[in-house]
Amino acid sequence: MAATETLTAERILEATEEVLRRYGPAKATVVDVARVLGVSHGSVYRHFRTKAALREAVTHRWLSRTETALAELTSATGRPAPERLHAWFAGLFEAKRxxxxxxxxxxxxxxxxxxxxxxxxxxxxxxLVGQVRAIVEDGVRSGEFTAPEPDATARALFSATAHFHDPAYAEEWRKNTVEAEFDALVGLLLRGLRA
Structure with a gap:
């Protein structure tokens, strides 16, 4: 890090990602992060009080990227709700993949x-469930969906599609048939929601 650059939480998180990529979570240390930044480990601790807090912040940052990208689909109220919901789940699947x-x-x-x-x-x-709920509620208001309990519906939709966004299934996302399977499931769910 050049002497003129200010040490920020964002720069620390970027460096932490680099260190995690290089060493893995078992071997990565705050000292390694500080070394990449050219500062003392005490400087890193001024922003993140513990190694656990740093690891939690970098995890939050990583997950937030997906939330931000999907928020645009959630707020695209000019599109029909079924189209938005399909696009939202497709966006989540693509981001995770x-x-x-x-x-x-x-x-x-x-x-x-x-x-x-x-x-x-x-x-x-x-x-993520809140974003799905917002689309479901819009669909109910517009008469495109029937969902007496939008929160329960959003949670059910999120659970039903877990195969396409839960990291536990990542190995299966490489199959040649995975996109057809995704489209079949989301199509079925959307047909079930139609008013």
Missing amino acids: HKAGDDPELFATYGVLIDESSGVVEEHVEV
Whole structure:
């Protein structure tokens, strides 16, 4: 890190991602992060009080990228709700598939970190379910969907599609038939929601 650059939480998180990619979660240390940044480990601890807090923050940052991308689909109220819901689940599936395929080392690392940071994962799932609920509620208001309990419906939809976004199924996302399976499932769910 150049002397003129300010040490920020964001820069620390970027460096942590690099260190995790290089060493994996078992061997990555705060000292390694500090070394990449050219600062003392005490400087890192001024932003993140513990190694666990740093790991939790980097996990939150990683999961938030997906939330942000999907928020655009959630708020695209000019499109019909069934189209938005299909696009939302397709966007989630694609985001998870890219994370698993484009950077498998980091994806595996986050699998370990996610197990350590269950609160972060629970928050992430709640944000995603909230986005699905917003689309379902819009569909109910417009008469496109029948869902007497939008929250329960959103949770059921999220659970039903877990095969296409839960990292436990990442190996199966490489199958030649996975896109057809995804379309068949989401199509079935959408038909069930139609008013």
